[in-house]
Amino acid sequence: MKLVFAAALVATLGATALPTTAAPPSILVYKSPSCGCCKAWMDHLSQNGFKVTGKDMDDVQPMKDEVGLPAKLASCHTAIVDGYVIEGHVPAADIQRLLKERPKIVGLSAPGMPPSSPGMDQPGKAPYDVIAFDAKGTTTVFAKH
Numbered sequence: 001m002k003l004v005f006a007a008a009l010v011a012t013l014g015a016t017a018l019p020t021t022a023a024p025p026s027i028l029v030y031k032s033p034s035c036g037c038c039k040a041w042m043d044h045l046s047q048n049g050f051k052v053t054g055k056d057m058d059d060v061q062p063m064k065d066e067v068g069l070p071a072k073l074a075s076c077h078t079a080i081v082d083g084y085v086i087e088g089h090v091p092a093a094d095i096q097r098l099l100k101e102r103p104k105i106v107g108l109s110a111p112g113m114p115p116s117s118p119g120m121d122q123p124g125k126a127p128y129d130v131i132a133f134d135a136k137g138t139t140t141v142f143a144k145h
Contacts, residue, residue, distance in 0.1 A: 025099055026051045027086065030063045031077040038077040041089050041119030048092030050081070070137045073109035084108070089117035094130050094143045105132045108142055117145070 027045060031038035033056035042052045057063065063078050067085045075088025082099055085107030098108055110117050114128035132142040 024049050024051045025081055025095075026053065027079050027081040027095070029054045029077055029079040030057055030060050031055070032057065032060065035076055037089070037113065037119045039119075040121065041077070044118035045092050045095075048096070050092065050095070068106060068135060069109070070133060070139070073111045073131060073133060073139070075109065075111060075113060088112070089114060089119045090130050091118050091143075091145065097143075103132065105134045108132055114145075 027050050029038065029042055029052060031042075031054055038054070042054055045052045060076075060078055064074060064087075067078065067080070069078065069085060069087055073087055077088065079086040081095060084098060084105070086095060087107065087109035089110045090108050091110075094108060109131045110128060111131060113120055114126060115122035116124060116126045117128060128145050129141045130143040130145065131139050133139045
């Protein structure tokens with residue numbers, strides 16, 4: 001009996017003592033080859049644990065149309081992460097929250113190009129919202145910055 005208990009204890013302790021490392025989330029960014037703020041946003045994601053791949057396109061609009069992005073939510077780049085659409089300069093923390101909570105939405109957008117968003121990084125703290133949108137085009141505020 002003691003041997004069985006000891007083996008179970010060792011197995012349990014061994015299992016909890018082993019570090020678990022999940023693969024970083026992969027995000028594919030469709031962007032203009034000449035856009036510097038897109039590159040800066042991609043750097044922000046990389047620095048926050050994402051595996052980022054860029055795909056240069058002369059015109060990103062066809063991708064926006066393909067993923068069903070409402071025109072009012074458009075920005076300069078469109079990304080895909082784990083089946084979700086990320087439009088524009090959405091902070092990495094919001095994307096991490098999205099992937100953790102897994103809401104039934106199409107994706108997130110930081111419409112336009114908010115000056116104090118990651119990748120834009122203009123001085124000051126101009127407030128902006130990150131918007132969640134679903135397949136019907138319904139929008140809600142996901143985060144306030």
